[in-house]
Amino acid sequence: MSLDRSVIGREFPPVSLLIDRSRLRNFAKATGQLDPIYTDLDAAKNAGHRDLPVPPTFLFGIELEAPNPVAYLDELGIDLRTILHGEQQFDYHRIAYAGDELTAAATITDLYEKKGGLLEFLVRESTVTNQDGATVAVLRNILVVQNQPEKAAS
Template identity: 55%
Template sequence: MAIDPSIVGTELPATTLTVDAGRLRFFAKAIGETNPVYTDLEAAKAAGYADLPAPPTFLFSIELENPDPFAFATAAGVDLRFVLHGEQTFTYHSTAIAGDVLIATPRITDVYSKKGGALEFMVKETAVTRADGSPVADLKTVIVVRNPGAGK
């Protein structure tokens, strides 16, 4: 089943997350980050941060806080058994630190297919800001959906 291109422009529910220092330490450990600036408050302060900074790629995890973080895909008729996370990019505007209240506001920005419809792509762009509206980062996620019915 093809993804309906009319979903392009759809704004998805925003997610709010208060960044917790313990969570940042856990995330840094999970990704194998060894720079103490991400786990040791004194090292972070010595590097000029007011608190622990968010490790690279941490912002991707904000939307996973939703009870059903892939509802946007299933609402578009996507069978999650055939989904692959194809691409992730980050454009940083400032560094998030422990204590920040972040808001992730996603929207679907593109839908397209390749290989005669055997592969479909859904692009989701997410603006991450602080509660005061100051920009933190823009994320771009591309999910790939294998269409097992195509070409048969």
């Protein structure tokens, strides 16, 4: 199945998440963050932070909090069995902290193909803002969609 380039510019409903310390501590532990600023409030404050800072890559998980985080793939007619995670990029603008409410709003920004259409690359950017509307980060995700070659007519 080939995707239509008209999907470029398509926006998806935003997802919001109130960030709590417990969630940040669990994420830091799961990802091997050894710096105590991610788990110990006193260490964070002694380092000049107002609360526990959000660890690197945590922002990727905001959209996973949606009731169906892959609904956009269903809407585009993409079979989950045909995709690969191709790339993830984080462009950080400011630090987010425990107590912040972060909102991720995603848009498809590009679609291109390789190998004569056997591979399609769906580029999706999510802008994460805090409760004040300030941009915290922009996440860029590329999914690779594997298409089946057309079978020759018999």
